[in-house]
Amino acid sequence: MNSFIPVLLIIFYFTQSQTWEIPENFAKTGHSNNWAVLVDTSRFWFNYRHVANVLSIYRSVKRLGIPDSQIILMIADDMACNPRNPRPATVFNNIKQHINVYGDDVEVDYRGYEVTVENFVRLLTGRLPPDTPRSKKLLTDEGSNILIYLTGHGGNGFLKFQDSEEITSQDLSDALEQMWQKRRYHEILFVIDTCQASSMYEKFYSPNILAVASSKVGEDSLSHHVDPDIGVYIIDRYTYYALDFLEKVEPSSHKKLSEFLKVCPKHYCLSTVGVRDDLFRRDTKTVPVTDFFGSLRPVELTDNIVNIPLALNESETIEKIQQTDKKLHYIKQFPDISTYVQ
Numbered sequence: 001m002n003s004f005i006p007v008l009l010i011i012f013y014f015t016q017s018q019t020w021e022i023p024e025n026f027a028k029t030g031h032s033n034n035w036a037v038l039v040d041t042s043r044f045w046f047n048y049r050h051v052a053n054v055l056s057i058y059r060s061v062k063r064l065g066i067p068d069s070q071i072i073l074m075i076a077d078d079m080a081c082n083p084r085n086p087r088p089a090t091v092f093n094n095i096k097q098h099i100n101v102y103g104d105d106v107e108v109d110y111r112g113y114e115v116t117v118e119n120f121v122r123l124l125t126g127r128l129p130p131d132t133p134r135s136k137k138l139l140t141d142e143g144s145n146i147l148i149y150l151t152g153h154g155g156n157g158f159l160k161f162q163d164s165e166e167i168t169s170q171d172l173s174d175a176l177e178q179m180w181q182k183r184r185y186h187e188i189l190f191v192i193d194t195c196q197a198s199s200m201y202e203k204f205y206s207p208n209i210l211a212v213a214s215s216k217v218g219e220d221s222l223s224h225h226v227d228p229d230i231g232v233y234i235i236d237r238y239t240y241y242a243l244d245f246l247e248k249v250e251p252s253s254h255k256k257l258s259e260f261l262k263v264c265p266k267h268y269c270l271s272t273v274g275v276r277d278d279l280f281r282r283d284t285k286t287v288p289v290t291d292f293f294g295s296l297r298p299v300e301l302t303d304n305i306v307n308i309p310l311a312l313n314e315s316e317t318i319e320k321i322q323q324t325d326k327k328l329h330y331i332k333q334f335p336d337i338s339t340y341v342q
Helices: 002-016 045-063 117-125 169-181 237-246 314-324
Strands: 033-040 071-075 144-151 158-161 165-168 187-193 209-213 274-276
Touching: 033 045, 033 117, 045 071, 045 144, 045 237, 071 117, 117 165, 117 169, 165 169, 187 237
Parallel strands: 033 071, 033 144, 144 187, 187 209
Antiparallel strands: 158 165, 209 274
16 A cells, blocks of 8 residues: 555645646647558468568567557568478568567567458548457547558559458548548558559548558559578568668657658669658658657647645655555565475
8 A cells, every 4th residue: 555655645736736837838739649550461471571561660660669559560470480481480671681570579460361451441440349459459549640551462543452352542541531530640651562552542532641652553563682591572672762761760860751752762663652742731841750650759848837836744744654664575486395395
């Protein structure tokens, strides 16, 4: 019970104070938290590069401070332990194999056959069954900036999910509109790495969305390089150069979104990166990359004095805490059973 006394004392300070004044507009912000929804829509060994793409982005946003509790990761999860994998329990995104992006701290929220169009749309719109675990929910609000990253196989106006179904550009745009109507986001950075990727954002009509695609309509999105030891392509070109940029970003970085939009010119990507910014209200030259790829701890400064007076009986309360405080010590991990051994 003693551990609750300091907390009760603080509450008492606040409730008893009559002179505690908070300046007007203190701690008010339109952007209060960041989330990431990272989806690999394909499966099977020859699509190794797609899971490497999404795990690489996952690693980057975690490094920049977004916690696992605010990241939704959807992957088939069939690469690390695939019988064809010469390096079991690993996924690499570079021929040098110096970073295992699968690691030992990857938290997969939707895996295998859970990666469906229905689950993806329900996740975005918040229409999940009541018994859905918290880790499978996108608990965003009107102050949330959301990074949505998709990779897989697509075509003109559709993206395939595990070679069994597809989501259309109209389905996706309607889901985002539901999010806006339900106040589930503040701004969205939509990034998609697939063939004819820009066709997926052509029908967007909701505000505050910045969309980036690895290829325009009629173009393929190409892979970067093969790892001869693994025997497959291990990363796509757009994501490779996006990661090269993100690796140079720190939580305190001043790099802007306008720089991120230029990470893969055509002579690198061999496809034309598409950008749609007419729905986005801010100038990308003023928006930090960390507004979407990093964590957010809103702090507002004030020149005014915030008075938090102490309770009248503070000295008595502290004295009582000191009198009742007991020294704690660790007990032995295993009991002494020597007296019971004959």
